[in-house]
Amino acid sequence: MKKIHHNIDFSLPSHEVARQLIGANFTVDGVGGIIVETEAYDQADPASHTFVGETKRNAAMFGPPGCAYVYRSYGIHWCLNFVCENEGHGAGVLIRALEPIIGLDIMERRRNTNNVRLLCSGPGKLGQALAIVHEFNGMSLDKPPFELTAAKNSVDIVCGPRIGISKAVDLPWRFGLSGSPFLSKPFR
Numbered sequence: 001m002k003k004i005h006h007n008i009d010f011s012l013p014s015h016e017v018a019r020q021l022i023g024a025n026f027t028v029d030g031v032g033g034i035i036v037e038t039e040a041y042d043q044a045d046p047a048s049h050t051f052v053g054e055t056k057r058n059a060a061m062f063g064p065p066g067c068a069y070v071y072r073s074y075g076i077h078w079c080l081n082f083v084c085e086n087e088g089h090g091a092g093v094l095i096r097a098l099e100p101i102i103g104l105d106i107m108e109r110r111r112n113t114n115n116v117r118l119l120c121s122g123p124g125k126l127g128q129a130l131a132i133v134h135e136f137n138g139m140s141l142d143k144p145p146f147e148l149t150a151a152k153n154s155v156d157i158v159c160g161p162r163i164g165i166s167k168a169v170d171l172p173w174r175f176g177l178s179g180s181p182f183l184s185k186p187f188r
Contacts, residue, residue: 007150010065010084010141014040014091017084018175019159021093023151028130029144031103033120034151036180037096040173041081042089060138061090068146070137077124078132082141096174097121099182100129122184158187 008020018040026032060069061083069081069092081092100107100119107119107129120126141148156178161170176183 008148010082012085014042014084014093015173017082018093018173019157020150021082021095022157022175022177023153023155025101025147025149025151026095026098027102027147028132028136030147031106031130032098032147033101034099034177035095035097036099036177036182037184038175039094039096040091040175041094042085042091061092063138064140066141068136068139068141070132070134072134073124078127078134079123080127080130080132080136094123095126096123097176097180097182097184098126099177099180117181121182125184160187 008017008024010017012020018038021035021038024035026035060067061081063083065084067083069083070078071081073079080095082095083092085091098120100116104116104119108114108116110131111119111125111129113119118125119129126132136145139146157175158178159172159175161172161174174187176187
């Protein structure tokens with residue numbers, strides 16, 4: 001199944017989609033900015049929620065590419081993933097950070113900080129700033145409340161190992177916008 005949305009081809013392997021998303025504009029109900037950090041996950045990857053096969057929790061990642069997979073992290077934060085490369089193969093891209101551009105006052109209120117650097121610099125912070133909720137799980141990224149547009153110009157991308165996981169930590173499937181001060185953590 002080919003699912004292309006504004007020049008982002010969600011039918012590609014997750015690590016390729018994760019790279020394509022860097023520099024893309026993303027908003028939820030008109031609030032958001034530029035995606036500056038992503039991480040790829042694949043069903044064959046022991047760090048992926050889909051490694052164990054399809055469950056009630058991860059079912060959205062086995063759905064059509066170009067949809068949202070939303071899950072709660074540590075019982076606190078809603079995290080947002082974009083589903084890709086499917087046909088029964090669970091894979092996705094975690095949106096780790098974005099540069100806040102649109103709706104700063106709303107994000108500041110939601111996050112209770114006026115430090116723009118801290119608004120969306122991590123998947124939990126991003127989820128709170130964009131008011132991500134479980135009801136978004138399985139929703140198509142090409143329909144409201146989402147708006148996603150690929151980067152208009154080429155961007156300088158860095159990559160390295162994923163962070164915050166304990167399995168398959170050596171895979172270089174974390175991608176970021178080079179030099180961005182809005183990353184969750186600097187690249188080594």
